[in-house]
Amino acid sequence: MHELEALQNVYTDIARLGASLVVISPELPQRTTAMAAKHNLTFPILWDELSKVAEAFGLLFSLPEDLKMVYLGFGNDLAIRNGDPSWRLPVPARFVIDAAGIVRSVQADPDYTYRPEAETTVDALRKVVDA
Amino acid sequence: MSLEGKLAAMRAMAATRIPPDRHAIMHRATEDLRNSGILDRIVAVGSPAPDFELDNHDGRRVSSAELLAGGPMVLSFFRGSW
Numbered sequence: 001m002h003e004l005e006a007l008q009n010v011y012t013d014i015a016r017l018g019a020s021l022v023v024i025s026p027e028l029p030q031r032t033t034a035m036a037a038k039h040n041l042t043f044p045i046l047w048d049e050l051s052k053v054a055e056a057f058g059l060l061f062s063l064p065e066d067l068k069m070v071y072l073g074f075g076n077d078l079a080i081r082n083g084d085p086s087w088r089l090p091v092p093a094r095f096v097i098d099a100a101g102i103v104r105s106v107q108a109d110p111d112y113t114y115r116p117e118a119e120t121t122v123d124a125l126r127k128v129v130d131a
Numbered sequence: 132m133s134l135e136g137k138l139a140a141m142r143a144m145a146a147t148r149i150p151p152d153r154h155a156i157m158h159r160a161t162e163d164l165r166n167s168g169i170l171d172r173i174v175a176v177g178s179p180a181p182d183f184e185l186d187n188h189d190g191r192r193v194s195s196a197e198l199l200a201g202g203p204m205v206l207s208f209f210r211g212s213w
Contacts, residue, residue, distance in 0.1 A: 002141070006134040007207060018202040022193065024185065027211040032188035035212040044193055045209070046185035056181035058172040059208055067160040070153045076213050090208040091169060097180045097204045101195070104203075108173055110165040112210060113142050117134050121205055128203050 001039065003092070006118040008041050013122050017129045026051045026082045026089065049083070054090035059108070063087045096124045104128045180206070 007021060014021045021043045025032055029047045036045055054060045063071070063078070068087050071078060079085045092115060093108035105124035107116040146154065174180060184194040198204050 001212065002134055002137040003207070004209065007205075014205055019205055020198045020201060020203075021205045021207075022198065023207045023209050024183075025209040025211060027209075029186065029188040029190075031212055036188060044187045044191075046183075046187055046193055048183075048185060053181065053183040053185065054208055056183070057174050057208070058169070061164055061167070061169060064160055064163070066156045070156050073153065078211075081211060081213065089210050091164070091173070092210060093173060093208045095174075095180065095204075095206045097195075097199065097206060099199050099202050101179050101182075101199055103174055103176055103178050103180050106173060106176055108170060110169060111161045113138060113145075115134055115138060125203060125205055 001035070003115045003118075004035075004041055004045075005039055006115075007043065008039070010118040010122050011043055014125060017122075017125055019125055019129070022046060024048045024053055024090075026054065026084065028081065028083050031081065048090075050086070051082075051084065051088055051090060057090075057093070057095070059090035059093050060088050061091065063089065094121050096121065096128055098128050 011021055023045045025045055026048050032045045048054055051060050078087055091108050091110055092112050094116060095103055096105035098104050182195050187193050
């Protein structure tokens with residue numbers, strides 16, 4: 001959530017550089033709509049049904065059984081939340097893709113409690129635009 | 132406050148609120164994921180990005196080709212609102 005707010009804060013900078021900003025989420029769109037409204041998020045948040053796009057980007061992993069039990073203990077049933085019984089999630093990752101469709105920057109960490117600052121992504125984008 | 136400042140506060144809160152046995156499971160799963168080599172399998176710099184066509188949460192169809200026709204794209208993969 002903090003990450004999406006940070007991206008919202010640089011959305012104007014990204015647009016000013018002539019680029020788009022898109023977030024991809026495995027979560028059912030109704031929940032995303034509620035979150036976007038609550039936090040005033042104005043960029044597109046696309047529903048990746050069954051995480052097929054995350055898989056294509058090499059980000060998808062299966063949660064081990066003991067972690068699944070921990071999540072269920074928190075009342076977080078990802079099968080219901082995502083409409084996907086597989087209990088898979090993407091590694092959080094941020095890409096800058098140039099207009100030719102080539103990946104120019106990747107920021108990813110298997111530890112989801114760490115995310116790159118939004119400004120570092122804008123810097124990477126600026127290099128792509130200036131190139 | 133920086134994003135990292137907010138995340139550091141969340142990590143500190145999680146360490147006090149989540150029972151140690153559950154916290155240990157979460158921590159080990161993260162380390163196992165790191166050691167699985169997943170970072171080496173992510174689409175790399177210099178490679179073509181996979182195409183996608185997905186629905187926005189408002190139901191509007193969005194395609195990567197359409198977005199890239201207008202310029203570069205920042206694409207962020209999110210885990211969920213929980």
